[in-house]
Amino acid sequence: MSWYLTKDDLIPIxxxxxxxxxxxxxxxxxxxxxxxxxxxxxxxLVMDVDEVADSEWVIPIAAMGAPTVLLEKIPAGxxxxxxxxxxxxxxxxxxxxxxxxxxxxxxxxxPLATAAHLNLPVVDADGMGRAFPEVYMETFHIYGLSxxxxxxVNEWGDVVTFRAHTNxxxxxxxxxxxxxxxGHAFLSHFAMQGTDLKRTAVRGTLGFAKRLGEAVLRxxxxxxxxxxxxxxxxxxxxxxxxxxxxxGKIVDVQRRTSGGFARGRVLIDGTDxxxxxxxxxxxxxxxxxxxxxxxxxxxxxxxxxxxxRENGTPITTEYLHYGQRVTVLAIAAPPIMKSxxxxxxxxxxxxxxxxxxxxxxxxxxxxxxxxGR
Amino acid sequence: MSYRLGIDVGGxxxxxxxxxxxxxxxxxxxxxxxxxxxxxxxxxxxxxxQTSGLPPQRISLAMLGTTQVTNAIIExxxxxxxxxMRIGAPATTGVKPLASWPDDLATWGRAHSVIxxxxxxxxxxxxxxxxxxxxxEACRKVRGTxxxxxxxxxxxxxxxxxxxxxxxxxxxxxxxVPTSLSHQIGSIGLxxxxxxxxxxxxxxxxxxxxxxxFSAAIRNSGISAALFLAQNDxxxxxxxxxxxxxxxxxxxxxxxxMRGAAYLTGLTDAVVIDIGGTSTDVGILVRGFPRExxxxxxxxxxxxxxxxxxxxxxxxxxxxxxxETARGITxxxxxxxxxxxTEGQVFGGHTLTFTDVAVxxxxxxxxxxxxxxxxEAFAQQAYQIAVNRxxxxxxxxxxxxxxxxxxxxxGGSFTLPDALPEASHIVRPLHxxxxxxxxxxxxxxxxxxxxxxxxxxxxxxxxxxEAEAAARxEAEAAxxxxxxxxxxxxxxxxxxxxxxxxTRIRLTVAGxxxxxxxxxxxx
Numbered sequence: 001m002s003w004y005l006t007k008d009d010l011i012p013i014x015x016x017x018x019x020x021x022x023x024x025x026x027x028x029x030x031x032x033x034x035x036x037x038x039x040x041x042x043x044x045l046v047m048d049v050d051e052v053a054d055s056e057w058v059i060p061i062a063a064m065g066a067p068t069v070l071l072e073k074i075p076a077g078x079x080x081x082x083x084x085x086x087x088x089x090x091x092x093x094x095x096x097x098x099x100x101x102x103x104x105x106x107x108x109x110x111p112l113a114t115a116a117h118l119n120l121p122v123v124d125a126d127g128m129g130r131a132f133p134e135v136y137m138e139t140f141h142i143y144g145l146s147x148x149x150x151x152x153v154n155e156w157g158d159v160v161t162f163r164a165h166t167n168x169x170x171x172x173x174x175x176x177x178x179x180x181x182x183g184h185a186f187l188s189h190f191a192m193q194g195t196d197l198k199r200t201a202v203r204g205t206l207g208f209a210k211r212l213g214e215a216v217l218r219x220x221x222x223x224x225x226x227x228x229x230x231x232x233x234x235x236x237x238x239x240x241x242x243x244x245x246x247x248g249k250i251v252d253v254q255r256r257t258s259g260g261f262a263r264g265r266v267l268i269d270g271t272d273x274x275x276x277x278x279x280x281x282x283x284x285x286x287x288x289x290x291x292x293x294x295x296x297x298x299x300x301x302x303x304x305x306x307x308x309r310e311n312g313t314p315i316t317t318e319y320l321h322y323g324q325r326v327t328v329l330a331i332a333a334p335p336i337m338k339s340x341x342x343x344x345x346x347x348x349x350x351x352x353x354x355x356x357x358x359x360x361x362x363x364x365x366x367x368x369x370x371x372g373r
Numbered sequence: 374m375s376y377r378l379g380i381d382v383g384g385x386x387x388x389x390x391x392x393x394x395x396x397x398x399x400x401x402x403x404x405x406x407x408x409x410x411x412x413x414x415x416x417x418x419x420x421x422x423q424t425s426g427l428p429p430q431r432i433s434l435a436m437l438g439t440t441q442v443t444n445a446i447i448e449x450x451x452x453x454x455x456x457x458m459r460i461g462a463p464a465t466t467g468v469k470p471l472a473s474w475p476d477d478l479a480t481w482g483r484a485h486s487v488i489x490x491x492x493x494x495x496x497x498x499x500x501x502x503x504x505x506x507x508x509x510e511a512c513r514k515v516r517g518t519x520x521x522x523x524x525x526x527x528x529x530x531x532x533x534x535x536x537x538x539x540x541x542x543x544x545x546x547x548x549x550v551p552t553s554l555s556h557q558i559g560s561i562g563l564x565x566x567x568x569x570x571x572x573x574x575x576x577x578x579x580x581x582x583x584x585x586x587f588s589a590a591i592r593n594s595g596i597s598a599a600l601f602l603a604q605n606d607x608x609x610x611x612x613x614x615x616x617x618x619x620x621x622x623x624x625x626x627x628x629x630x631m632r633g634a635a636y637l638t639g640l641t642d643a644v645v646i647d648i649g650g651t652s653t654d655v656g657i658l659v660r661g662f663p664r665e666x667x668x669x670x671x672x673x674x675x676x677x678x679x680x681x682x683x684x685x686x687x688x689x690x691x692x693x694x695x696x697e698t699a700r701g702i703t704x705x706x707x708x709x710x711x712x713x714x715t716e717g718q719v720f721g722g723h724t725l726t727f728t729d730v731a732v733x734x735x736x737x738x739x740x741x742x743x744x745x746x747x748x749e750a751f752a753q754q755a756y757q758i759a760v761n762r763x764x765x766x767x768x769x770x771x772x773x774x775x776x777x778x779x780x781x782x783x784g785g786s787f788t789l790p791d792a793l794p795e796a797s798h799i800v801r802p803l804h805x806x807x808x809x810x811x812x813x814x815x816x817x818x819x820x821x822x823x824x825x826x827x828x829x830x831x832x833x834x835x836x837x838x839e840a841e842a843a844a845r846x847e848a849e850a851a852x853x854x855x856x857x858x859x860x861x862x863x864x865x866x867x868x869x870x871x872x873x874x875x876t877r878i879r880l881t882v883a884g885x886x887x888x889x890x891x892x893x894x895x896x
Contacts, residue, residue, distance in 0.1 A: 024869075030564075033468045066870040068825075068877070069495055071562045073527050077467030133869075155464035155500075175870075182464075182494040183871050249768075257867035257874045285869050310769075318866065323771050 004043040012213025017108030023317040024286035025105015025131030026067030038116035045121035052194040062101035065184035076155040080114040083188035086151040099123040103205035104131030129202035133285045136167035140190040143200040150189035154181040204238040226312030240332030246279040299348045303331040375433035379814025382439040388810035389417040400425035401807045414590040429595035438603035438629045438813035445579040446673035453520035455482040455574040461492035461527035491535045492527030503535045512546035521574035522552040525567040529556035551577045560823035565678035573620035580619030607632040608819040627654040631663045633812030634780040637802035643778045648785035650692040651708035655685045655766040685766040691785030693727040731788035767795045782808035819883040820848025829873035844882045857884030
């Protein structure tokens with residue numbers, strides 16, 4: 001069912017997208033301001049994947065680069081539109097809808113602003129179902145589509161078009177150009193028709209982000225427990241269930257950069273039900289694995305989000321610090337993200353861990369709705 | 374012997390103290406504010422001088438901590454009309470200056486905002502050369518219709534070149550219209566830094582009046598001291614600097630009481646709780662200074678990112694009204710404020726306050742506990758509710774699980790029990806009730822760096838040394854004695870997706886006022 005997205009939906013979507021950002025993905029704040037301006041005039045049509053005709057084209061749009069640069073060098077505004085139109089021109093097509101590359105963080109907002117400016121609908125889907133560090137880490141790649149031709153655009157409207165023999169090569173080239181463009185740029189890639197979209201996309205992620213955000217904001221007004229509300233919303237499809245996996249206080253954070261990624265780990269000492277226990281969460285821009293008392297309990301691609309224990313606000317890895325009281329939320333990724341092909345790209349082993357993906361059965365068990373599907 | 378005078382203008386009271394060269398408190402007073410701030414300050418000065426028995430000429434330095442600038446922003450009173458100039462086009466045009474401001478505040482600047490070509494990349498390359506003609510034209514357009522200019526360049530914390538060049542052109546075109554430059558106010562995060570810079574420009578006239586009234590009150594009292602204003606990181610600024618960067622005085626109140634607490638106890642690492650009549654602030658001292666907040670701070674509903682102390686604030690104080698409701702016992706957030714001494718039940722009044730509850734639980738002595746007719750179970754429960762809120766706030770502000778002392782200051786701090794979970798022990802210093810005025814009188818000066826450094830091919834120590842040298846230079850320019858400077862805070866934040874292991878380094882050094890060191894040496 002299609003629906004209309006209004007300016008008032010942007011705050012809940014940004015909040016939900018921060019949960020899906022799993023500690024990374026960039027602060028949706030600037031993205032929200034850009035989208036607000038675009039959507040103020042006219043509500044935006046959001047289409048289900050099934051409503052896109054087989055022959056219709058959609059183009060996934062995203063920002064790429066350093067979140068810190070985005071906060072300082074704010075976009076001009078038209079970059080993603082230029083990227084969209086440049087790719088249409090390159091392929092000699094007219095696309096009928098905009099799609100997201102990444103549901104988590106700032107990239108939840110970029111397609112909304114783009115679609116509103118182009119007067120096109122946006123598809124309720126993306127290629128990651130969360131945030132990931134590299135542009136080939138997408139279901140579109142996993143299920144055999146080519147990321148190129150792709151266009152990268154800066155604030156001058158300069159367009160660099162890529163044709164690459166693999167999607168990993170595209171990541172490599174596009175990253176280099178993004179740095180020359182000042183560390184942040186906009187990307188159009190994986191142009192595809194409805195048949196491919198239906199086969200490869202992670203569905204319903206925009207609506208899911210909106211429901212997460214709305215759940216928290218609704219209870220904020222009535223002073224009830226925001227984390228309980230968030231958990232309830234997180235247990236709904238298309239995701240595979242959710243649970244609180246730890247409650248405690250941060251006792252140590254370590255960070256370093258290597259290869260352009262912010263890597264590190266946070267140690268949390270348990271309180272309440274988790275008293276005497278310890279959780280370690282390891283991250284590479286995004287949270288990757290949660291290890292309790294030296295035993296992995298949740299692994300990538302399932303989502304691990306550290307929340308402020310009081311107000312349920314997601315805390316990005318950049319803002320983790322000693323002494324914060326936190327609750328750790330885990331959400332099971334939708335099944336399309338956990339096929340053997342998908343785990344080759346973003347399972348724990350793809351990030352250098354020695355152990356395979358761990359099915360968090362406790363999450364399924366508490367979700368009869370999912371179990372019955 | 375020479376002396377210094379510390380004054381803190383709070384929400385309801387003005388406090389004043391005189392300290393000697395050995396930092397002993399020679400005299401102290403608390404006077405209620407009148408509608409006229411100047412006469413309040415003057416009354417406080419007169420009383421504190423009288424109590425000390427010192428002639429006014431013996432005061433060599435005078436320091437003021439004040440909430441007047443903050444109040445002007447919150448009440449939208451007496452603000453300046455601002456030309457908000459951003460340098461960064463074609464980048465940044467997607468979000469205009471003042472875009473997310475409340476309308477009643479934005480009206481002081483929205484009519485005159487421009488985005489011009491120029492600005493830098495994260496690594497110091499140019500986005501575009503500065504459009505100097507456009508700077509001049511923007512000035513000519515607003516001549517006579519603005520009172521101040523705020524200039525914000527993209528990545529000016531990496532290179533301030535364009536902001537400084539623009540300032541020179543502005544001066545040529547508009548004469549001595551006060552101009553605020555963003556690299557001197559905030560750090561990375563364009564909108565937040567720009568907001569702080571525009572706010573700064575808006576309160577320039579307010580600050581000028583504050584400085585004038587403070588100077589006048591001091592002179593009228595026969596004092597011919599060097600004058601300073603307290604800023605929100607717990608250090609001082611000379612009046613000239615304060616008039617240029619008044620936004621830095623916002624939130625100096627809580628910081629002053631934390632610095633005062635550090636001074637009174639000699640502790641450098643401790644949690645500080647300041648319980649007033651209406652509210653309680655809990656902060657933490659790290660190496661003698663309040664820890665800074667890492668997240669965006671709102672001032673008058675505007676998002677900013679300048680240096681602010683990390684605080685947990687509770688709507689709980691000595692005058693907080695206690696009620697029994699259907700949902701249980703509530704304490705505050707409303708308060709009888711300074712009327713506690715007539716309205717509180719222990720003072721013969723008719724309002725049940727947190728003070729009454731605390732006195733019934735053996736805190737004090739204060740007023741006349743004999744007149745209280747509280748139900749014991751109710752009083753116990755109410756007291757416990759308040760204590761639990763305080764314990765939660767302490768837990769929230771602590772940096773690790775290790776036991777840490779708690780310093781209790783402020784007029785309402787007598788309400789605390791003898792021991793609290795989360796605190797190793799509670800320190801109640803002498804003069805706790807004027808800790809904020811004492812904090813204002815701490816002759817400390819700081820210097821600070823917040824920049825992105827390329828770490829590739831360089832030793833970490835060498836980069837840190839470079840950052841520290843820059844911070845030291847700033848502190849010396851602000852009046853610090855070079856030998857007194859020590860490193861108080863350093864934070865390294867690696868940035869993702871940038872080459873060269875780009876790292877954001879925030880580093881602060883602090884030391885003593887040169888003028889004070891010299892006076893001490895003379896005596």
